[in-house]
Amino acid sequence: MNEIKNKERREFLAKAAVAGVAIGAGTNLFGAANKPNIACKGWAAFDESGELKPWRFERRAVGDDDILIEVMATSICHSDIHTKLGHWGKQIYPQVPGHEIVGLVREVGKNVKNFKICDRAGVGCMVDNTDIATAGSEEQYSPNTIFTYGHPYPKEPTGISQGGYSDYFVVNSHFAIHIPNELSWDEAAPLMCAGITTYSPIMKYMKQGDNVAIIGIGGLGHLGIKIAIAKGAKVTAFTTTESKIKDIESWGAKAVLVRSSDDLAPFRAKFDFALSTIPYEFEMEPYIAMVKPFGSFTLVGMPINFSQKTQTLNLASTKVNLNASIIGGMKETAEMAEFCAKAGVRPNIVKITGEQINQAWRDVVAKRARYRFVIDPKSF
Ligand SMILES: NC(=O)c1ccc[n+]([C@@H]2O[C@H](COP(=O)([O-])OP(=O)(O)OC[C@H]3O[C@@H](n4cnc5c(N)ncnc54)[C@H](OP(=O)(O)O)[C@@H]3O)[C@@H](O)[C@H]2O)c1
Numbered sequence: 040m041n042e043i044k045n046k047e048r049r050e051f052l053a054k055a056a057v058a059g060v061a062i063g064a065g066t067n068l069f070g071a072a073n074k075p076n077i078a079c080k081g082w083a084a085f086d087e088s089g090e091l092k093p094w095r096f097e098r099r100a101v102g103d104d105d106i107l108i109e110v111m112a113t114s115i116c117h118s119d120i121h122t123k124l125g126h127w128g129k130q131i132y133p134q135v136p137g138h139e140i141v142g143l144v145r146e147v148g149k150n151v152k153n154f155k156i157c158d159r160a161g162v163g164c165m166v167d168n169t170d171i172a173t174a175g176s177e178e179q180y181s182p183n184t185i186f187t188y189g190h191p192y193p194k195e196p197t198g199i200s201q202g203g204y205s206d207y208f209v210v211n212s213h214f215a216i217h218i219p220n221e222l223s224w225d226e227a228a229p230l231m232c233a234g235i236t237t238y239s240p241i242m243k244y245m246k247q248g249d250n251v252a253i254i255g256i257g258g259l260g261h262l263g264i265k266i267a268i269a270k271g272a273k274v275t276a277f278t279t280t281e282s283k284i285k286d287i288e289s290w291g292a293k294a295v296l297v298r299s300s301d302d303l304a305p306f307r308a309k310f311d312f313a314l315s316t317i318p319y320e321f322e323m324e325p326y327i328a329m330v331k332p333f334g335s336f337t338l339v340g341m342p343i344n345f346s347q348k349t350q351t352l353n354l355a356s357t358k359v360n361l362n363a364s365i366i367g368g369m370k371e372t373a374e375m376a377e378f379c380a381k382a383g384v385r386p387n388i389v390k391i392t393g394e395q396i397n398q399a400w401r402d403v404v405a406k407r408a409r410y411r412f413v414i415d416p417k418s419f
């Protein structure tokens with residue numbers, strides 16, 4: 040996957056050089072239909088150090104199919120950190136992270152039918168598709184989908200998509216959803232990635248009354264617990280952090296503190312479905328063995344180089360269906376937001392300013408986030 044991405048990037052850079060696109064310069068003064076580009080204030084990574092700095096840059100002018108969003112809240116996903124640190128391959132910098140973005144629509148392109156000015160909109164991990172007619176209903180698996188940051192994207196003045204740690208955002212309106220009124224901005228932002236990433240496999244592999252294991256209780260995991268319970272599951276949460284146990288119990292799940300694989304042994308063949316959000320490579324076998332024969336084990340955590348070892352004999356003898364999942368399609372994302380709004384599913388959030396982002400990233404890596412940091416773009 041890395042190699043494919045790198046090859047795409049090389050091809051893009053070659054094409055961009057021929058077309059005279061100024062990568063990283065942000066100097067295209069006029070974009071689509073000779074309208075001015077959008078001047079933005081954001082926070083960006085400039086290298087693989089993981090330190091972000093304030094950055095003024097330009098987004099493309101609002102095209103015929105696009106909407107302009109004034110960002111009201113934008114939250115921190117561990118994927119932001121993996122990407123900028125180069126865990127998933129080499130990046131182009133400066134690069135603005137952030138793919139949990141909500142705000143007010145301030146401008147609509149002339150072809151846009153699904154949004155009007157002042158609507159509440161949300162954007163997740165996808166922003167466009169170069170052949171939208173073929174994208175299907177699970178756009179995340181289309182080879183032509185443009186992901187929200189770091190993706191080669193000739194429409195943007197910087198040559199790559201730039202994420203949501205920013206005061207304004209431009210997106211093809213197909214890749215935005217309506218944010219239900221029941222959700223505050225801060226509650227809605229984390230749903231745009233963490234919410235849909237857990238909702239989608241839960242809907243695919245879990246049924247009401249199932250025994251479900253959620254593994255790794257951070258941004259994704261804590262929403263996974265809440266969504267699975269709201270969908271009628273009996274949930275057991277596996278955490279390596281003792282101080283999370285009270286929170287887990289307050290959401291209605293059973294908590295298990297994992298100090299070694301011995302703590303998993305009592306759960307052999309107990310679960311119909313397990314979902315792992317662990318962001319780094321881990322020993323999977325004792326976790327897989329907790330699932331009943333023919334049950335499903337879904338990985339949504341994405342380790343360094345997307346590399347995760349497993350043992351074929353363990354899979355054969357447990358008969359567990361092992362799979363991995365990436366976010367969810369736009370239709371399902373809208374369904375998820377409606378479901379969370381109506382069912383009372385809300386993330387636990389901590390509100391921060393731009394100046395606090397670097398510390399927040401360190402807190403996420405150290406498992407100190409409780410459970411999603413939401414950034415106030417008015418502080419940029
Ligand atoms: N598939 C997708 O579409 C998709 C979408 C979004 C994110 N992701 C990926 O999902 C993963 C989780 O994202 P997130 O934002 O939820 O991260 P997060 O907030 O950091 O939560 C991950 C949790 O996993 C546990 N954990 C962390 N490091 C661990 C380690 N070395 N060994 C065992 N457990 C560990 C911790 O929970 P405890 O303290 O409870 O142990 C931690 O809070 C990341 O890899 C991210 O890139 C994938």
Ligand SMILES: [Zn+2]
Pocket residue numbers: 116117118119138232233
């Ligand atoms: Zn994410």
